[in-house]
Amino acid sequence: MSEGLSDYRKKRKFEKTPEPEGGEGAEEGPFFVVQKHKASSLHYDFRIQIEGVLKSWAVPKGPSMKPSVKRLAIETEDHPTEYGDFEGVIPEGEYGAGVVQIWDRGTFENLKTEDGEEVPIEESYEQGQVEVRLEGEKLRGGFALVKTGGSDDDKWLLIKMRDDEADPDQEPVDDMPKSAVSDRTIEEIAEDEESD
Ligand code: MN
Numbered sequence: 001m002s003e004g005l006s007d008y009r010k011k012r013k014f015e016k017t018p019e020p021e022g023g024e025g026a027e028e029g030p031f032f033v034v035q036k037h038k039a040s041s042l043h044y045d046f047r048i049q050i051e052g053v054l055k056s057w058a059v060p061k062g063p064s065m066k067p068s069v070k071r072l073a074i075e076t077e078d079h080p081t082e083y084g085d086f087e088g089v090i091p092e093g094e095y096g097a098g099v100v101q102i103w104d105r106g107t108f109e110n111l112k113t114e115d116g117e118e119v120p121i122e123e124s125y126e127q128g129q130v131e132v133r134l135e136g137e138k139l140r141g142g143f144a145l146v147k148t149g150g151s152d153d154d155k156w157l158l159i160k161m162r163d164d165e166a167d168p169d170q171e172p173v174d175d176m177p178k179s180a181v182s183d184r185t186i187e188e189i190a191e192d193e194e195s196d
Contacts, residue, residue: 004053007077011095018088019096022080030121032134033084033105034063036173038186039098044173046073046145046158048108048132050121053078059158062103062173063139067162073145075154087179089193099193101179101186104172106136111161131161137180138172141165 005022014021032048037058044062047054057073064071087102111131112124124130128147134140142161149155160166177185184192 004051004078005080008079011077013094017090017094019086019090020080020082022082024080024082030108031081031084031106032108032132032136034103034136034139035083035086036062036101036103036186037096037098038101038190039090039096044103045076047079047084048130049081049084050125052081054081054083055125057145057156057158063143063158063160065139065160065165065167065170065172067160067166068168070157070159073156073158075156087182087189089190099186099190101184101189102181104136104138104180106134106139108135109133111142128156138176 009021012019030049032046033054035045035047037043037045041060044059045056046059046063047056056076056079058076059071059073061071084105087100089099090097109132110118110121110124111133112119112121112129121130121132130145131142133142141163142165144159144161145156146159147153147156179185179189182189
């Protein structure tokens, strides 16, 4: 099991939360997931698979397709790759209590180059300069994650890169509120779990 998941596990009681403990690893190739999380405050958890875990950022306003917009992204603990399949309700009293929706999911490609050479994504992550091309249901094209502070700082910015998919008029979090896997809104996910 990855040591990167110790923070994740410390925060959760797996006998109480339906979230995965992790450790099996995902079968598929590198993927990203954006989970809409209605907890004490609503945010979008942006996660990309790097070195066997999901590197994670909480984006209060969610991703934008407008290249002029910089969205605050606060780095959070690594999550297991199995978390990419989690949609449901975290019970009251547990860490992150609230509703989780798989808002978008898909594969990605590393875009970061230096002097014409690809920079491995582990390196660009360490340098605080990640550039990926997303192939999701909603998010497509290049996105940059840029660390703004020093090494102890968890603040990054999520920015749509200028390309054919960029759109100055599109805010997908407003226009496309349904789950990428179940077609449910976050309210419908909460209702479905209550009626179980
Ligand atoms: Mn969250």
